[in-house]
Amino acid sequence: xxxxxxxxxxxxxxxxxxxxxxxxxxxxxxxxxxxxxxxxxxxxxxxxxxxxxxxxxxxxxxxxxxxxxxxxxxxxxxxxxxxxxxxxxxxxxxxxxxxxxxxxxxxxxxxxxxxxxxxxxxxxxxxxxxxxxxxxxxxxxxxxxxxxxxxxxxxxxxxxxxxxxxxxxxxxxxxxxxxxxxxxxxxx
Numbered sequence: 001x002x003x004x005x006x007x008x009x010x011x012x013x014x015x016x017x018x019x020x021x022x023x024x025x026x027x028x029x030x031x032x033x034x035x036x037x038x039x040x041x042x043x044x045x046x047x048x049x050x051x052x053x054x055x056x057x058x059x060x061x062x063x064x065x066x067x068x069x070x071x072x073x074x075x076x077x078x079x080x081x082x083x084x085x086x087x088x089x090x091x092x093x094x095x096x097x098x099x100x101x102x103x104x105x106x107x108x109x110x111x112x113x114x115x116x117x118x119x120x121x122x123x124x125x126x127x128x129x130x131x132x133x134x135x136x137x138x139x140x141x142x143x144x145x146x147x148x149x150x151x152x153x154x155x156x157x158x159x160x161x162x163x164x165x166x167x168x169x170x171x172x173x174x175x176x177x178x179x180x181x182x183x184x185x186x187x188x
Contacts, residue, residue: 049079076105126163126174130156133165139179140172149176 080101087093133153140149151167164171 049083073105073109080105123163127156127158130163130165130174133177133180136180137182138165138167138172138177140167140176141178142170143173143176 080098083093084098130153134156135152137150137152141147142149149167149170149172151170153165153167154169155166157164157166157171162173164173165177166172
Protein backbone atom coordinates (compact mmCIF):
# COMPACT_ATOMS: atom_id res chain seq x y z
CA UNK A 1 0.00 0.00 0.00
CA UNK A 2 1.12 3.52 -0.70
CA UNK A 3 -0.15 6.78 0.74
CA UNK A 4 -0.92 9.74 -1.49
CA UNK A 5 1.01 12.84 -0.39
CA UNK A 6 -1.89 15.05 -1.56
CA UNK A 7 -5.07 13.39 -0.32
CA UNK A 8 -3.64 11.09 2.31
CA UNK A 9 -5.63 8.27 0.66
CA UNK A 10 -4.26 4.78 0.39
CA UNK A 11 -3.89 3.13 -2.98
CA UNK A 12 -2.71 -0.34 -3.88
CA UNK A 13 0.71 -0.82 -5.39
CA UNK A 14 0.86 -4.61 -5.03
CA UNK A 15 -1.81 -5.53 -7.60
CA UNK A 16 0.88 -6.11 -10.22
CA UNK A 17 4.21 -6.97 -8.64
CA UNK A 18 6.85 -4.64 -10.03
CA UNK A 19 4.37 -2.27 -11.69
CA UNK A 20 6.69 0.64 -10.98
CA UNK A 21 9.41 -1.21 -12.86
CA UNK A 22 7.89 -1.30 -16.36
CA UNK A 23 11.06 -2.87 -17.75
CA UNK A 24 10.14 -6.14 -16.02
CA UNK A 25 6.99 -6.40 -18.12
CA UNK A 26 6.84 -7.63 -21.68
CA UNK A 27 7.13 -5.13 -24.50
CA UNK A 28 4.39 -2.49 -24.42
CA UNK A 29 1.64 -2.65 -26.99
CA UNK A 30 0.40 0.49 -28.72
CA UNK A 31 -3.32 1.01 -28.84
CA UNK A 32 -4.95 1.67 -32.23
CA UNK A 33 -4.75 5.45 -31.73
CA UNK A 34 -1.02 5.27 -31.01
CA UNK A 35 -1.32 7.65 -28.07
CA UNK A 36 -0.82 5.31 -25.11
CA UNK A 37 1.21 2.22 -24.45
CA UNK A 38 -0.02 -0.66 -22.34
CA UNK A 39 2.14 -3.41 -20.90
CA UNK A 40 1.48 -7.04 -21.77
CA UNK A 41 0.71 -8.83 -18.52
CA UNK A 42 1.82 -12.34 -17.78
CA UNK A 43 -0.82 -14.81 -16.54
CA UNK A 44 0.69 -14.52 -13.04
CA UNK A 45 0.33 -10.73 -13.09
CA UNK A 46 -3.25 -10.97 -14.35
CA UNK A 47 -4.03 -13.45 -11.57
CA UNK A 48 -2.43 -11.10 -9.03
CA UNK A 49 -4.68 -8.29 -10.29
CA UNK A 50 -7.77 -10.47 -10.09
CA UNK A 51 -6.86 -11.63 -6.58
CA UNK A 52 -6.17 -8.07 -5.45
CA UNK A 53 -9.62 -7.11 -6.69
CA UNK A 54 -11.19 -9.98 -4.78
CA UNK A 55 -12.16 -11.80 -7.97
CA UNK A 56 -11.33 -15.31 -6.85
CA UNK A 57 -13.49 -18.25 -7.94
CA UNK A 58 -16.40 -18.72 -5.56
CA UNK A 59 -16.10 -15.22 -4.04
CA UNK A 60 -19.47 -14.15 -5.41
CA UNK A 61 -22.84 -15.86 -5.45
CA UNK A 62 -21.89 -17.33 -8.81
CA UNK A 63 -18.54 -18.53 -10.03
CA UNK A 64 -16.37 -15.65 -11.18
CA UNK A 65 -14.78 -17.59 -13.99
CA UNK A 66 -16.53 -18.09 -17.28
CA UNK A 67 -15.82 -20.96 -19.67
CA UNK A 68 -12.25 -20.76 -20.87
CA UNK A 69 -11.02 -19.26 -17.59
CA UNK A 70 -12.19 -15.72 -18.41
CA UNK A 71 -13.73 -13.55 -15.72
CA UNK A 72 -17.51 -13.33 -15.65
CA UNK A 73 -19.33 -10.00 -15.51
CA UNK A 74 -19.46 -9.86 -11.70
CA UNK A 75 -15.72 -10.41 -11.38
CA UNK A 76 -15.07 -7.94 -14.21
CA UNK A 77 -17.05 -5.23 -12.44
CA UNK A 78 -15.32 -5.99 -9.12
CA UNK A 79 -11.95 -5.70 -10.82
CA UNK A 80 -12.92 -2.46 -12.54
CA UNK A 81 -14.15 -0.90 -9.28
CA UNK A 82 -10.97 -1.95 -7.45
CA UNK A 83 -8.90 -0.59 -10.31
CA UNK A 84 -10.66 2.75 -10.09
CA UNK A 85 -10.57 3.03 -6.29
CA UNK A 86 -6.92 1.99 -5.99
CA UNK A 87 -5.42 4.13 -8.70
CA UNK A 88 -2.70 6.63 -7.91
CA UNK A 89 -4.40 10.02 -7.42
CA UNK A 90 -1.24 11.78 -8.63
CA UNK A 91 -1.32 9.78 -11.86
CA UNK A 92 -4.94 8.74 -12.52
CA UNK A 93 -5.77 6.34 -15.29
CA UNK A 94 -7.04 7.69 -18.57
CA UNK A 95 -10.84 7.82 -18.53
CA UNK A 96 -11.00 6.61 -22.13
CA UNK A 97 -9.60 3.27 -20.96
CA UNK A 98 -12.49 2.86 -18.52
CA UNK A 99 -15.03 3.93 -21.13
CA UNK A 100 -13.60 1.40 -23.59
CA UNK A 101 -13.73 -1.37 -20.98
CA UNK A 102 -17.32 -0.52 -20.08
CA UNK A 103 -18.29 -0.46 -23.76
CA UNK A 104 -16.75 -3.89 -24.29
CA UNK A 105 -18.48 -5.17 -21.17
CA UNK A 106 -21.83 -3.77 -22.30
CA UNK A 107 -21.45 -5.34 -25.74
CA UNK A 108 -20.58 -8.71 -24.23
CA UNK A 109 -23.54 -8.56 -21.85
CA UNK A 110 -25.93 -7.72 -24.70
CA UNK A 111 -24.55 -10.64 -26.74
CA UNK A 112 -25.18 -12.95 -23.78
CA UNK A 113 -28.74 -11.61 -23.48
CA UNK A 114 -29.35 -12.21 -27.20
CA UNK A 115 -28.00 -15.76 -26.86
CA UNK A 116 -30.31 -16.43 -23.90
CA UNK A 117 -33.26 -15.05 -25.87
CA UNK A 118 -32.49 -17.27 -28.85
CA UNK A 119 -32.38 -20.30 -26.53
CA UNK A 120 -35.80 -19.41 -25.11
CA UNK A 121 -37.17 -18.84 -28.61
CA UNK A 122 -35.91 -22.25 -29.73
CA UNK A 123 -37.56 -23.89 -26.72
CA UNK A 124 -40.81 -22.09 -27.50
CA UNK A 125 -40.72 -23.33 -31.12
CA UNK A 126 -40.13 -26.89 -29.94
CA UNK A 127 -43.09 -26.65 -27.54
CA UNK A 128 -45.30 -25.38 -30.36
CA UNK A 129 -44.09 -28.17 -32.63
CA UNK A 130 -44.89 -30.77 -29.98
CA UNK A 131 -48.34 -29.28 -29.29
CA UNK A 132 -49.10 -29.46 -33.00
CA UNK A 133 -48.54 -33.23 -32.87
CA UNK A 134 -51.19 -33.91 -30.21
CA UNK A 135 -53.57 -36.57 -31.53
CA UNK A 136 -51.40 -37.15 -34.62
CA UNK A 137 -49.85 -40.55 -35.38
CA UNK A 138 -46.05 -40.56 -35.48
CA UNK A 139 -43.21 -43.00 -36.08
CA UNK A 140 -39.91 -42.66 -34.25
CA UNK A 141 -36.71 -44.55 -33.59
CA UNK A 142 -35.56 -44.31 -29.97
CA UNK A 143 -32.01 -42.95 -30.11
CA UNK A 144 -30.93 -44.79 -26.93
CA UNK A 145 -32.48 -48.22 -27.54
CA UNK A 146 -32.83 -48.24 -31.33
CA UNK A 147 -36.42 -49.54 -31.06
CA UNK A 148 -39.19 -48.33 -33.34
CA UNK A 149 -42.05 -46.47 -31.67
CA UNK A 150 -45.34 -45.91 -33.47
CA UNK A 151 -48.62 -44.51 -32.29
CA UNK A 152 -50.63 -41.40 -31.59
CA UNK A 153 -49.16 -38.56 -29.52
CA UNK A 154 -51.10 -38.59 -26.24
CA UNK A 155 -49.44 -35.74 -24.36
CA UNK A 156 -46.48 -33.37 -24.23
CA UNK A 157 -43.75 -33.90 -21.62
CA UNK A 158 -41.88 -30.76 -20.51
CA UNK A 159 -39.07 -31.80 -18.21
CA UNK A 160 -35.41 -31.46 -17.43
CA UNK A 161 -34.55 -33.78 -20.31
CA UNK A 162 -36.17 -31.38 -22.77
CA UNK A 163 -39.42 -31.46 -24.68
CA UNK A 164 -40.78 -34.90 -25.48
CA UNK A 165 -44.04 -36.36 -26.76
CA UNK A 166 -45.72 -39.34 -25.11
CA UNK A 167 -46.76 -42.16 -27.44
CA UNK A 168 -48.74 -44.87 -25.62
CA UNK A 169 -46.76 -44.31 -22.42
CA UNK A 170 -43.37 -44.11 -24.16
CA UNK A 171 -41.54 -40.76 -24.05
CA UNK A 172 -40.10 -39.81 -27.45
CA UNK A 173 -37.61 -37.01 -28.12
CA UNK A 174 -38.62 -34.65 -30.92
CA UNK A 175 -35.32 -35.37 -32.68
CA UNK A 176 -36.15 -39.11 -32.77
CA UNK A 177 -39.36 -38.65 -34.81
CA UNK A 178 -38.99 -39.98 -38.34
CA UNK A 179 -42.55 -39.57 -39.66
CA UNK A 180 -45.63 -37.57 -38.72
CA UNK A 181 -49.13 -38.45 -39.92
CA UNK A 182 -50.98 -41.58 -40.92
CA UNK A 183 -48.48 -42.56 -43.59
CA UNK A 184 -48.25 -42.23 -47.34
CA UNK A 185 -51.40 -41.05 -49.03
CA UNK A 186 -53.15 -43.55 -51.26
CA UNK A 187 -54.53 -42.58 -54.62
CA UNK A 188 -58.25 -42.57 -55.52
